[in-house]
Amino acid sequence: MDSRLNAFLERADAVLARLEPLLPAPREAVDWNHCLAARWQREGRSGFLLPLEVSLDMRLSDLIGVDKQREQLARNTQQFLEGLPANHALLWGSRGTGKSSMVRALLAQHAKAGLRLIEIERDHLADLPRVVEQLIKLPQRFVLFCDDLSFEAGESDYRVLKSVLDGSLEQAPENVLLYATSNRRHLVPENQSDNENWKNIDGELHPNEAVEDKIALSDRFGLWLSFYPFNQKHFLDVVEHWIGELASKAGLQWQRDEALDILAVRWATGRGNRNGRCAYQFARYWVGLKLLERQP
DSSP states (O other): OOEEEEHHHHHHHHHHHHHHHHHHOOOOOOOOTOOOEEEEEETTTEEEEEEEEEOOOGGGGGGTTTTTHHHHHHHHHHHHHTTTOOOOOEEEEESSSSSHHHHHHHHHGGGGGEEEEEEEOGGGGGGHHHHTTTTTTTTSSEEESSSOOOOOOTOOOHHHHHHHHHHHHHHHHHTTTEEEEEESSSOOOOOOOHHOOEEEEEEEEOHHHHHHHHHHHHHEEEEEEEOOOOOOOHHHHOOOOOHHHHHHHHTOOOOOOHHHHHHHHHHHHTTTTOOOOHHHHHHHHHHHHHHHHHOO
């Protein structure tokens, strides 16, 4: 009996020796005293927090023309940092209008006060309970950030997400908030047929279960902030801001004039976008061009 047991143990050791190189290496816990941001990285059936190197050069004052949204999110974040009641936030609207930049600017402003950022992809939101579990007893305040949270018609994953949000956010520890961005207010597109299936109950119209599910997902966020497309004045004001910032760092003298405005508008028209991202790209192009012309 002993010889059989020894043989079995030897074979087991041999199998484990072969498997060991295939197993993931042990992960060190993130040192949140020095790490300001991380990304939840899926690994097999589990995952881990991957520390990120982040730039803190984006300021809230760099976000032009979105004063109301900036003030509301800044106030909500300040409440969160001070241990006061605060809401999960959904920033929705047009591309390139400053939604993601606003969240990252808040990290830059409040990192010294203990704010930390954890990026989590939409497809990994089912792991929220695992992420939250690692943060419960830590002294820092964590914003879980999901960029571009939306679903296409026909996708059913939103039902799983709604269930996870119900469990994870309703019972989230006081040091965890979720901020998400999306191009649409209702994260799941509504179909024409959805509007045709409302029920008449005692003379009142009620949406069917599918419609309620789609709307309910956005309702998990207590704070909704809307970001709208830029008009031409807004766009040119943002161009002026970024040229001023870049020119100042490079020691470039410049002055806004009609010719510059026309060039910026043509740049935006050629790209089919008139937003903050486009304004920043034009500013880099124009300042770089002027610096190149200045060289001997």
